[in-house]
Amino acid sequence: MNDLTQTPEMLIAMMGARARRAALALAQASDAQKADALRRAAQALRDQAPAIIAANARDMDNAAANGLSPAMLDRLKLDAGRVAATADGVEQVASLPNPLGSIIDQSVRPNGLELSRVRVPLGVIGIIYESRPNVTADAAALCLRAGNAVILRGGSEAKESNRAILTAMVEGIVAAGLPADVVQLIPTTDRAVVGALLRATEFIDLIVPRGGKSLVARVQEEARVPVLAHLDGINHSYVDGAADPAMARQLVVNAKMRRTGVCGSTETVLIDRAFGDAPALVKALLDAKCEVRGDDAVQAMDARVIAASEQDWDTEYLEAIVSIRLVDGVEDAIAHIAAHASHHTDAIITDDAEVAERFLNAVDSAIVMWNASTQFADGGEFGLGAEIGISTGRLHARGPVALEGLTTYKWIVRGTGQVRP
Incomplete structure (x- = not known):
């Protein structure tokens, strides 16, 4: 359990260090093991659906009392059908083709050097989101399958739902032999923690905000970490x-x-x-x-x-x-x-x-x-599985961002003793 008396920077540093270690362990895991973890996580979501729905009911009551709009209440609500769909989405990610290790292109230089660009994980991803608790499961599934550890920061209106979903996801992940720290949920809704996450360049490789215009604007303005986002859906x-x-x-x-x-x-x-x-x-x-x-x-x-x-x-x-x-x-x-x-x-x-x-x-x-x-306009409808979001930018990824959008690449050069003249 994290010590909530720590400063936001200390909390993020501790979680980030754990995520880095988990990402390293994940890089050594086979694709079959990652897929197994997601199938186990999907089953845990189904098994724990009553607890998840009960947690969501508490969130819904609090949100209604706080005057959350009908549109936001709809995003927040979970019922048996939505939990089942969330579990199905996690399981679908497990059956998608593995993007890691795939060769984007390759060539042979006149001097005999063999060059190839190969897909690899991004590393550690931070995701900041509001209302929709299913994002907890979607983000965990996509990041894990693409070989990334993830630190989640959900909105205060969905805190009970997010915790219940994370509990189920981690149960499946650990049962498959992967570290629990592959997926972490920030345990406080203190807004200062968001700022610490946005500045954590040592631990975070990409930030993905999912929420209203004010949230995304704040992330884009304050982040020192690269951001993948869209502001509006006009x-x-x-x-x-x-x-x-x-x-x-x-x-x-x-x-x-x-x-x-x-x-x-x-x-x-x-x-x-x-x-x-x-x-x-x-x-x-x-x-x-x-x-x-x-x-x-x-x-x-x-x-x-x-x-x-x-x-x-x-x-x-x-x-x-x-x-x-x-x-x-x-x-x-x-x-x-x-x-x-x-x-x-x-x-x-x-x-x-x-x-x-x-x-x-x-x-x-x-x-x-x-x-x-x-x-x-949805990653699932595009056959990509659960999406991490829809990017309206022009760099790295655009449109529904799923497994491939959560990878980068490295150059691999194979030689036979060449030296540069």
């Missing part, structure tokens, strides 16, 4: 003039309303003026209990539409609210997205393949879709 669904009306209604309603609190939710719908079924699409959203904020043309379609402000085009609602604007074709849609998107996920709905390709090539987002719901 996602767009563009309905082209050549879109099938029934498909458009189905996709847009799903993209917004399936789960409004996830980062892949559509926040702005752009509709081509040439699309003839716009009133029915707006009505479908309103009938689905979604608040619609629109420009003048959209307001004229239904009396229930509220006037959109300029701020609406730059807002990630994470609830049942959507902004809608009419645009003059795909070029106008691309221009709006370039001005207002967060480079997370943007989609086009159209039967015109040429227009679709123009959109796919021109929109500079981590994920760009054609005739699909933006709710598919």
Whole structure:
């Protein structure tokens, strides 16, 4: 048990040193042993589901009493189905191809030197997250399988849930013969500990923040450790003039309303003026209990539409609210997205393949879709297993970050006695 009377810097140094030792031990473990640890951890999550749900109920009660928003409460909530899905995600990571040791490329120099770039673990990863307790399991599974130790710092609203999930995960990890310190949870919600983690360059190789804009902004501003992050999920669904009306209604309603609190939710719908079924699409959203904020043309379609402000085009609602604007074709849609998107996920709905390709090539987002719901912006849906997050940056990893995104590479050079002249 960590001594909570220690300074934040001392606590992180102690946990970081343990993580370094665990990462070294993990580097000596076989892939089969790591996969076995995850399968055992998944079973422990299933076996301990009642305790996890009970812990989550305490968190939910406290969060509701503290006025947490409905969207954040939805992210926090665990039930039997969500715990089962979390366990399934951990088990899926165990069955994914091992990225470590894979050769990215190789060549032979004129002097006979054989060069290859080989995937290796990053080392120790720090993950700072809010609300979603399933991140505890997802992060532990992905980091472990990619050969990394991980230090987790969950939000105060999910502290009981996170502890219960970590207990189950560690039980499985230790049963497979791996050190418990492969996965550690910071035992205090003191905000000063976050600062210490962000400055721990001696012990931490990468920081991954998952949470609201203020959290991610703080991490990016204060971190001395490299950061993998996205700030917002201001996602767009563009309905082209050549879109099938029934498909458009189905996709847009799903993209917004399936789960409004996830980062892949559509926040702005752009509709081509040439699309003839716009009133029915707006009505479908309103009938689905979604608040619609629109420009003048959209307001004229239904009396229930509220006037959109300029701020609406730059807002990630994470609830049942959507902004809608009419645009003059795909070029106008691309221009709006370039001005207002967060480079997370943007989609086009159209039967015109040429227009679709123009959109796919021109929109500079981590994920760009054609005739699909933006709710598919998820590592599991991409076949990557549980994701660590979705990166909107351009360096190292982009889009859903899973096993490969948690590795780096080293050069291996094989010679036969060459010396440099």
